Amino acid sequence: MIDPRLLREEPDTVAAALARRGVDAAEVQRLRDLDEHRRALIAEVDAARAEQKSASQAIGKATPDERGALIDAAGELKQRVADLEERLEATTRDYDAAFAAVPNLPHPDAPDGDEGDGVVLRHVGQRPSFDHEPRDHVELLETPGALDLARGAKVSGARFAYLVGDGALLELALVRYALDVAMAHGHIPVIPPVLVREQAMYGTGFLPTDEQQIFLTRDDDYYLVGTSEVPLAAMHADELFDADDLPLRYVGYSPCFRREAGSHGKDTRGIFRVHQFEKVEMFAFTHPDESSAEHERLLAIEEEILAGLELHYRVVDIPVGDLGASAARKFDIEAWLPGQDDYREVTSCSNTTDYQARRLKTRIRVADGDNLLVHTLNGTALPVQRTIIALVEQHQRADGSVTVPEALRPYLGREVLFQA
RNA sequence: GGAGGGAUCGCAUAGUCUGGCCGAGUGCACCCGCCUCGAAAGCGGGAGUCCCGCAAGGGACCGGGGGUUCGAAUCCCCCUCCCUCCGCCA
Structure with missing residues (x-):
């Protein structure tokens, strides 16, 4: 608000x-x-x-x-x-x-325009080139049995999938890698509840604005979170911090559930857009004077994680017309996906200033004068499915196997995946 | 799922039976003095959150919501959460 x-x-x-x-x-x-x-x-x-x-x-x-x-x-x-x-x-x-119903005031530096008008701030890494026709993630993963879309559809319907074998292990390796990087920057790891009450959805600004995107349980009025931003933000609702409690930084790991209403026919292939995915998400509570610096900081961690996986990406400053209701400013990182021959969003990092804090009533005690609302920020550390896509597509080899980037090897215990 | 007990100002508690003198006492912790070389102890004082208002001041808040009453922390109803016991269970 x-x-x-x-x-x-x-x-x-x-x-x-x-x-x-x-x-x-x-x-x-x-x-x-x-x-x-x-x-x-x-x-x-x-x-x-x-x-x-x-x-x-x-x-x-x-x-x-x-x-x-x-x-x-x-x-x-x-x-x-x-x-x-x-x-x-x-x-x-x-x-x-x-x-x-009113969205947050945009940051003065956020660019004008609507979806598609984002300002590309930089490209990082080398766009991979292949001697062969690059395969997309569906082919790369289904062939060795790491991904099972048909059975996902059989059991749960469209936009659901199984990660199997090395696919499952790849998720756990990526998650632990991302957690370790975020923890090295002072973020406290959290596994949050993913069913929440209406109040948490409202407090974080997903209700009433994004109601059509949210799964709701029938008999118990629980909402399924679309991101662990929700339970992480709501964790400190109705709380008063002392100034030296801040900044307070978390990194959550959770499944995320999205109805994807209105996106029929969009990204139907593979696991780019699914109803259930997993995500490692950073969240920070800061003093209002610190939030812009914290925003840059979170973005830098996101880049460190992607660069560590030797992925080519670009950073986009999102225009005001494409911001979520809570965000004053947002940076997305788009990874290069050879299978789509395009850059696609993998992470998103928003400064929601005091918009969520006002609804959640998360404040800072001030010795003399009025208590302050905190600022809250969130940023994707690692979206599992989309990172898997970028990773296998960018690091694929002519025979369909995938080179494991150096940083991930300790977590996976392998240098190559899907070798015949 | 069944039975019982709880939720009060940072923490711990009093107050609830017998409605008004209770936005609320006490202890601990905290802050400021005094004392001390310094500290502890002791003594004195202060201190909750939110809203309206330039201010003076006023209002709300005893887990949440409703009700009774001129008046509710206190009586009645509903809900949430926590604890104990029984059953079931990954």
Whole structure:
């Protein structure tokens, strides 16, 4: 949620920032009206309650003779408070719904534009060249039996797969490798719950905005997380940090579940876009002054992980039109996929500033003055399926086997995979 | 799944039966003084979170939500979480 106080004090600044994300001026005006109306009602309710409170206290101190008349008079105050409270509740519902629908203010440095208008910041590594026609990951993995798409479809449907044998071991090796790199940078490893309550989804900004992407259990009202960002962020909901608790850095490993509604026909081949995948995800809580630096830091770790796997990739500064609701700024890393002859997104690193923290009520205690909201950031350390794709496609050899990059060998105990 | 016990201001607790003098006492921890060469002990003082307000001030918060009442930490109902015992179980 955006800062209602900033909207009040600098409405033009907020309107201009939101306009970049396609929120029109009328909607911003509506937020201001709701805010003003609500504050006026709060003042009225508080005054009415104050009156009722002192009337009640007077009754407590009155003699038995005086009571009857005082109680009758207080009865009217009771009704007035109830009426005002009802009006305040109705207004607050509108206010909450309207503010919940507003995305975060974009960072001034985030580029303008929509999906596809990203600014490529740099290319890293060498684009691999092959003497043979490069195979794609489906061929490379299915042939040796490391991936079973047909049975995934049989058991669970489209966009599900089995990783088998070396495929399964490759996942565990990659995960442990990514965890080790993140841990070396001070991130605490976490295996979080992946079924969460509505509150966690709302607090992290996936609800109400991305509702159609989320799996929900039928009988228990649990949401399946689409990323461990959700349970990691919600971990410290309703908490007050001391300044020296921060920065607090985690690295989570979890399955992720996405309905992929609206992407029918898109990326249907293989395991690039599936309903269930695994991901190693970094998450950080910082002082508000530190979040931009932390953002660069997380991005650097992502690059260290990919570069360590000897993968060729590019870094993209995501335009405001393509940001998730919570993000003020986002960097994606796109790896080169020879099987698609294109760069495709593998990681994503967002600074959500105080947007999640405001809903989650995660704050920092300040010795003198008002307590501060923390800033939260998230960044993919390693998406298992997409990394497997990039790895086998970029490191494939003419015979269909795959060279294991140096950094991964200790984790896999192998120099080559899928050798006949 | 069955039976019982709990949730109070950082931690531990009092208050709940008998509604008002309780936003709330006490101990520990914490902060500031005094004392001391310095510390401990002792003594004195301070200190929760959120909202409205320029301020003065006001309001809300005793796990969450509803109800009764002029008035609820306290009475009633629902929910969540934790603990103990029984059953089942990876």
